[in-house]
Amino acid sequence: xxxxxxxxxxxxxxxxxxxxxxxxxxxxxxxxxxxxxxxxxxxxxxxxxxxxxxxxxxxxxxxxxxxxxxxxxxxxxxxxxxxxxxxxxxxxxxxxxxxxxxxxxxxxxxxxxxxxxxxxxxxxxxxxxxxxxxxxxxxxxxx
Numbered sequence: 001x002x003x004x005x006x007x008x009x010x011x012x013x014x015x016x017x018x019x020x021x022x023x024x025x026x027x028x029x030x031x032x033x034x035x036x037x038x039x040x041x042x043x044x045x046x047x048x049x050x051x052x053x054x055x056x057x058x059x060x061x062x063x064x065x066x067x068x069x070x071x072x073x074x075x076x077x078x079x080x081x082x083x084x085x086x087x088x089x090x091x092x093x094x095x096x097x098x099x100x101x102x103x104x105x106x107x108x109x110x111x112x113x114x115x116x117x118x119x120x121x122x123x124x125x126x127x128x129x130x131x132x133x134x135x136x137x138x139x140x141x142x143x
Contacts, residue, residue, distance in 0.1 A: 002107065002108065002111060003072050003073075003075055003076035003107065003111070004072075004073075004076040006072050006111045006114060006115065007069055007070075007072035007073040007076055009115065009118065010065050010066075010068050010069035010072060010114060010115070010117075010118055011069045011073075012118070013061075013062055013065035013066060013069065013118055013121050014062075014066065016058075016062065016121055016122060016125050017058070017059070017062035017066075017121070019125060020055055020058040020059070020062070020124065020125050020128055021055070021059075023051060023055065023125075023128045023129070023132055024051065024052055024054075024055025024056075024058070024059075024128070026132075027048045027051035027052050027055065027132070027135075028048075028052050030044075030048050030135070031045060031048035031049060031052065041138050041139075043138050044135050044138045044139065047131050047134055047135045047138070048135060050131055051128055051131050051132060051135070054124050054127050054128045054131070055124075055128060057124050058121060058124035058125060058128065061117055061120045061121035061124060062121055064117050065114070065117050065118050065121050068114040068117060071088065072111075072114065075088070081107070085103075085107075086102075089101055089102060089103045
């Protein structure tokens with residue numbers, strides 16, 4: 001049951017990813033506004049670049065979280081978790097996604113590691129949201 005719960009939690013990473021993608025695209029569009037003749041404040045420009053960099057970092061974590069979500073969901077349905085774990089570790093090693101073919105970590109430890117990836121993803125989104133707010137606050141007021 002723990003694997004199912006972890007898979008479900010990791011699956012929420014897609015929602016975080018969609019929001020981050022939107023913020024990143026808006027930041028990219030905002031950063032490219034000078035190409036259309038719109039002036040940008042230097043601080044807003046720097047924050048926009050930072051938003052895009054955070055968006056790329058977020059995408060990296062989102063890809064890792066999505067892969068783990070699928071793997072946890074698959075293994076949650078396993079009839080022989082020990083054998084499937086060894087097969088998974090070997091496959092990850094062969095694909096050079098793991099430094100060694102044997103991993104002595106228990107599934108609770110693996111679950112915590114996967115949830116840490118989700119936390120990193122959420123942290124990137126939190127930073128993006130904070131910077132987006134900062135950009136909004138640096139916009140000049142008309143009136």
